């Protein structure tokens with residue numbers, strides 16, 4: 001079966017930034033988290049996928065279709081949640097729903113009201129009366145009510161408290177249960193991804209670091225801690241990043257097998273979080289503990 005989203009050699013250049021030859025794909029039935037530090041190029045990639053920006057080169061296929069040639073059809077089948085409020089402040093939820101639902105041929109009002117109830121949203125409230133979390137829930141209710149096959153979100157859970165976030169994560173997990181749909185979202189909250197993502201795509205400074213199954217990443221990368229006397233030049237080369245710590249040094253390796261047995265017996269080895277992996281990779285240039 002074809003991938004639900006496929007990006008090949010995607011490139012976009014600004015004066016001071018280049019999204020550089022990015023490739024990855026997402027299959028049906030999975031959740032992919034999109035991570036990277038501020039300015040890495042996540043929003044740029046998402047805007048290119050949504051055809052809100054024009055690419056310089058490369059290919060973007062959604063549902064096997066070119067995202068520019070088939071933009072209209074693709075947008076019918078995507079639930080898009082952007083990081084900023086793009087609704088009119090003075091309008092009620094009911095009227096906003098009327099405007100949005102007109103756009104979709106597969107609009108399902110029952111589904112929408114089911115989510116309004118789950119999220120405890122009142123249709124006569126005005127958009128401006130919603131808290132940030134409620135706005136997010138309203139966006140999600142809209143995105144999930146037109147039979148979308150792919151949900152695309154740019155930092156959907158930023159600024160939302162852990163209780164709301166968990167509810168949202170549960171809804172997203174439920175969404176992919178039939179194994180025909182997928183979710184792609186960028187976030188800085190990597191603990192959310194540790195809970196629900198199947199794949200992680202990591203970009204740094206416009207370039208792809210990896211796009212892999214989450215379990216494979218968390219199973220292979222390791223944090224190694226040891227005394228400074230152990231840190232030979234030869235050992236240093238095995239690390240993605242190293243920093244000084246209270247005990248000596250602490251560093252990240254992408255495969256623990258890369259560290260010889262003689263060292264492994266003398267160091268402390270721990271599983272990293274996604275944040276650790278991001279931090280050490282971004283600090284790669286300063287690997288001089």
Ligand SMILES: Nc1ncnc2c1ncn2[C@@H]1O[C@H](COP(=O)(O)OP(=O)(O)OP(=O)(O)O)[C@@H](O)[C@H]1O
Pocket residue numbers: 014015016017036037038039040041042043044045
């Ligand atoms: N319209 C634009 N013109 C010029 N440069 C831009 C434009 N939009 C974004 N950039 C630059 O492209 C780079 C990537 O920005 P982008 O918003 O894609 O990053 P991001 O990974 O989404 O960051 P964040 O996590 O902070 O949201 C940044 O250096 C930004 O300044």
